[in-house]
Amino acid sequence: MTGMHLKTRRFLVALSAVSILSLPTACGGDGDTIRVYTGRHYDLEEAFEKFSSETGVSIEFLQGSDAELRERIAAEGEDTQADIYMTVDAGNLARAAEQGVFINIESDLLDEAVPESLRDPDGQWYALSRRARTIVYSSERMSSAEAPTTYEELAGPEWKGRLCLRNSSNTYTQSLVASLIGNVGYDEALRIVSGWADNAEILSNDVIALKSIRDGLCDVAIVNHYYLVRLMDDDPDFPVSLVWADQEGRGTHVNISGAGITKYADDPELALQLLEWLATDGQNSFVDGNHEYPVNPAVAPEDLIADEFGSTFVADDLNAAEFGALNADAVRLLDEAGYE
Amino acid sequence: MALHRKALRDGLAWHSTAVVIAAVVAIPVGILTFSVLNPSVDVWRQQWNTRLPRQLIETSILLCGVGVGSLLVGGGLAWLVSAYQFPGSRVFRWLLIAPLAVPSYVLGFVTLSVFGFTGPIQGWWREIFGQDAWFPPIRSLGGAIIVFTLVLYPYVFLVARAALADQAGSSYQVARSLGASSFEAARRVMFPQLRPALAAGVAIVAMETLTDFGTVQYFGIDTVSVGVFRIWRGTFDLDAASEFATLVLLFALVVIGLERLGRGRARFGQAGGAASGLVQRRLTGIRSVLAFLLCGLVLTLSFAAPTVQLLTWAIREATGPRGTPLLERFAEFLGNTLLLATIVAIVCGIGAILVANAARFSGRSRTRLAARIASVGYAVPGPVVAIGSVFVLVGLDDGLGLIGIGLPGAVATGSLIGLVYAQTVRYLAPALQTVEAGIEQVPHEMTGAARSLGLRPRSVVASVHLPLARTSVLTGLVLVTVDVLKELPIVLLLRPIGFDTLSVWTFNLASESRFEQAALPAVAIIVVAMIPVGLLARQLFRGAS
Numbered sequence: 001m002t003g004m005h006l007k008t009r010r011f012l013v014a015l016s017a018v019s020i021l022s023l024p025t026a027c028g029g030d031g032d033t034i035r036v037y038t039g040r041h042y043d044l045e046e047a048f049e050k051f052s053s054e055t056g057v058s059i060e061f062l063q064g065s066d067a068e069l070r071e072r073i074a075a076e077g078e079d080t081q082a083d084i085y086m087t088v089d090a091g092n093l094a095r096a097a098e099q100g101v102f103i104n105i106e107s108d109l110l111d112e113a114v115p116e117s118l119r120d121p122d123g124q125w126y127a128l129s130r131r132a133r134t135i136v137y138s139s140e141r142m143s144s145a146e147a148p149t150t151y152e153e154l155a156g157p158e159w160k161g162r163l164c165l166r167n168s169s170n171t172y173t174q175s176l177v178a179s180l181i182g183n184v185g186y187d188e189a190l191r192i193v194s195g196w197a198d199n200a201e202i203l204s205n206d207v208i209a210l211k212s213i214r215d216g217l218c219d220v221a222i223v224n225h226y227y228l229v230r231l232m233d234d235d236p237d238f239p240v241s242l243v244w245a246d247q248e249g250r251g252t253h254v255n256i257s258g259a260g261i262t263k264y265a266d267d268p269e270l271a272l273q274l275l276e277w278l279a280t281d282g283q284n285s286f287v288d289g290n291h292e293y294p295v296n297p298a299v300a301p302e303d304l305i306a307d308e309f310g311s312t313f314v315a316d317d318l319n320a321a322e323f324g325a326l327n328a329d330a331v332r333l334l335d336e337a338g339y340e
Numbered sequence: 341m342a343l344h345r346k347a348l349r350d351g352l353a354w355h356s357t358a359v360v361i362a363a364v365v366a367i368p369v370g371i372l373t374f375s376v377l378n379p380s381v382d383v384w385r386q387q388w389n390t391r392l393p394r395q396l397i398e399t400s401i402l403l404c405g406v407g408v409g410s411l412l413v414g415g416g417l418a419w420l421v422s423a424y425q426f427p428g429s430r431v432f433r434w435l436l437i438a439p440l441a442v443p444s445y446v447l448g449f450v451t452l453s454v455f456g457f458t459g460p461i462q463g464w465w466r467e468i469f470g471q472d473a474w475f476p477p478i479r480s481l482g483g484a485i486i487v488f489t490l491v492l493y494p495y496v497f498l499v500a501r502a503a504l505a506d507q508a509g510s511s512y513q514v515a516r517s518l519g520a521s522s523f524e525a526a527r528r529v530m531f532p533q534l535r536p537a538l539a540a541g542v543a544i545v546a547m548e549t550l551t552d553f554g555t556v557q558y559f560g561i562d563t564v565s566v567g568v569f570r571i572w573r574g575t576f577d578l579d580a581a582s583e584f585a586t587l588v589l590l591f592a593l594v595v596i597g598l599e600r601l602g603r604g605r606a607r608f609g610q611a612g613g614a615a616s617g618l619v620q621r622r623l624t625g626i627r628s629v630l631a632f633l634l635c636g637l638v639l640t641l642s643f644a645a646p647t648v649q650l651l652t653w654a655i656r657e658a659t660g661p662r663g664t665p666l667l668e669r670f671a672e673f674l675g676n677t678l679l680l681a682t683i684v685a686i687v688c689g690i691g692a693i694l695v696a697n698a699a700r701f702s703g704r705s706r707t708r709l710a711a712r713i714a715s716v717g718y719a720v721p722g723p724v725v726a727i728g729s730v731f732v733l734v735g736l737d738d739g740l741g742l743i744g745i746g747l748p749g750a751v752a753t754g755s756l757i758g759l760v761y762a763q764t765v766r767y768l769a770p771a772l773q774t775v776e777a778g779i780e781q782v783p784h785e786m787t788g789a790a791r792s793l794g795l796r797p798r799s800v801v802a803s804v805h806l807p808l809a810r811t812s813v814l815t816g817l818v819l820v821t822v823d824v825l826k827e828l829p830i831v832l833l834l835r836p837i838g839f840d841t842l843s844v845w846t847f848n849l850a851s852e853s854r855f856e857q858a859a860l861p862a863v864a865i866i867v868v869a870m871i872p873v874g875l876l877a878r879q880l881f882r883g884a885s
Binding site: 043060062063064081092114135199206207211212214216227331335338 | 730
């Protein structure tokens with residue numbers, strides 16, 4: 001939607017709306033409060049409470065879906081209560097930046113804590129946690145030597161009927177395909193994704209994909225790493241293992257959960273303080289609950305994932321802003337590939 | 341003469357009221373559909389070459405399947421429990437509406453968890469018959485049709501039961517006593533009187549199915565509503581998404597058109613009271629067992645089994661090592677849920693009563709058009725209504741600013757008012773439809789008589805229309821309450837900071853695929869929704885047994 005369009009629409013509505021409704025007023029007294037609109041749900045309370053108890057700043061947050069919250073902030077404009085917009089994917093952050101929702105953050109601390117590929121080049125948003133989308137396989141029916149090691153490989157005929165993938169409406173699927181486009185170009189990405197679509201049973205979430213490997217529907221799948229951790233947490237003998245994809249090549253695709261400060265934040269300094277804390281001292285309380293990897297190279301991941309998967313792996317360093325901006329292309333590509 | 345002029349003036353006032361309500365309610369949808377005037381040609385072409393044809397086909401099959409399914413299940417069971425007595429029939433008569441309390445997405449994820457490939461049923465199946473044993477595909481169009489039918493048939497059951505207990509049943513009885521065979525009496529006398537009720541019930545079912553975008557995705561179904569979200573959430577093109585939302589509206593128009601056809605020509609305006617319904621026959625032997633089993637099966641699949649499964653998960657998770665997140669805020673979520681549902685039901689109820697009565701008093705055919713326009717929110721998916729409402733509310737904030745009322749912050753979008761407004765936009769239709777049906781039952785002569793005795797329309801409404809249409813009004817309120825209790829996308833987007841409900845809590849867990857942890861809030865929704873549903877059952881079927 002173009003800015004012009006939005007303004008016209010808002011003006012039209014303004015005119016008609018005034019005459020129709022009248023409202024009682026409500027006041028929001030501020031004080032030291034940060035308000036966060038967030039598409040992230042994992043154990044946020046814990047991290048925020050910790051920050052509050054350390055700083056005395058209280059945090060209020062509104063959980064929802066990334067895209068809807070972004071539209072709400074964009075529409076509310078200067079009236080928005082949101083100081084920070086937080087998502088679970090790069091696409092919506094890139095789109096928010098494009099819509100002019102964010103300010104440019106200038107923080108040496110953040111620039112140091114968050115590697116370059118995990119933040120917006122203009123400092124509009126920063127990643128705060130990393131979720132690797134990689135390959136998993138049945139450790140009962142396959143040896144680690146038989147496991148596929150690249151995303152491309154899964155498009156080959158030998159995986160026909162043996163692959164489980166998540167549906168194309170899902171943002172993680174879209175991000176992965178966007179990163180393929182960014183790395184190998186649209187046409188080659190289309191060839192790979194069409195191959196996947198031919199081979200795969202498409203499922204509605206990663207947990208079902210993992211359980212489908214356990215139960216023999218397929219032998220391999222592409223999932224976010226923490227879903228496997230969660231199932232292993234329940235059942236230490238869960239018969240699925242993880243491969244870090246593409247370690248000889250460009251590395252495993254990593255999607256992010258990240259945040260930026262909105263243009264109309266009441267107190268941008270305070271909001272920045274929270275982001276800085278989340279990227280440094282607060283990293284573990286922010287990412288561990290969901291078994292994610294920290295963005296800050298100086299922070300160690302929790303023992304559970306470090307023991308199971310190792311604390312480092314080669315990650316694709318395509319900038320999140322880049323594949324975020326390619327999200328729309330990825331959706332069109334998925335359509336074209338006939339991926340359900 | 342003076343009386344006549346007064347009637348005209350009153351008529352105009354009622355007409356204007358209906359028009360204003362319709363306008364307020366239709367703006368959020370209207371605003372978005374405006375973008376169709378300037379279509380995103382590339383997106384349409386791209387969609388037409390890829391997913392759109394399949395979406396059109398799958399939407400059509402899904403709607404037909406669920407429509408026919410709920411007609412057979414809802415209508416059939418209504419006939420069974422109305423016309424016959426068998427063990428449990430008195431309980432089934434009201435218990436069969438219980439699935440109304442179950443959100444379709446909840447039955448969707450329970451069904452997939454239990455009957456899906458990775459669930460226990462197929463696990464046993466494979467153990468017995470081998471790894472490659474055939475099992476009907478659950479995550480399929482057929483699976484989705486069954487799930488929607490199971491949660492939505494009560495809408496048809498409800499209206500069919502009411503009609504059978506009333507005029508349609510009595511007429512059947514009269515025809516039988518005059519010597520018609522049971523088939524003839526049903527075909528020629530009862531069915532024509534039943535048709536409007538059945539058509540209305542199936543239309544509601546079709547609307548609920550059409551505007552769903554969560555459950556269908558669990559089942560891998562690509563509908564036009566799913567298409568709207570892919571475009572919006574995936575390509576961030578709100579304009580194109582709005583254009584595709586008009587496709588959903590188009591389907592809704594077809595549904596409404598079919599409903600009009602399905603009603604038949606019959607118009608029945610008889611005051612209730614005298615009708616005594618069907619005389620029930622007692623079933624014996626194998627037939628009574630079969631009738632019992634049929635009702636029991638439907639109720640088990642749609643309500644009892646999923647509720648028990650959810651309870652099992654809920655207890656296991658709440659007492660397990662992880663616990664259920666936010667359990668300590670349960671009372672708050674419950675309170676918010678009840679508050680919201682109550683306010684929206686009251687607002688929709690008042691709106692529906694005003695609009696439905698306006699049609700009676702205004703003497704203008706355009707008032708009826710206004711009533712149809714006021715129903716538009718029910719014909720588009722919740723998130724579309726939510727986004728449209730955000731634009732309206734932001735416009736309202738801006739507008740108030742323009743005329744010098746400077747308000748701190750986003751009053752409209754950041755308060756309960758915005759949320760109630762959007763929910764009303766979405767759910768005025770079910771209230772309106774039932775209240776209208778109730779008022780239509782009141783003969784015009786009765787309204788006329790009351791007016792000629794000097795009563796103002798307002799008094800006619802209070803002392804004639806509402807008492808006679810009491811059951812319909814209550815039904816409308818209950819349908820709205822239950823819908824709001826289960827509703828997710830609007831409350832998710834438009835609630836004020838800190839105002840979380842049971843469905844938001846369910847979503848937060850389910851969206852991370854933590855379905856078993858989501859069982860507790862999900863089952864809480866069902867339990868809470870049982871309150872209005874029970875109330876309705878009592879009111880509707882009090883006299884029947």
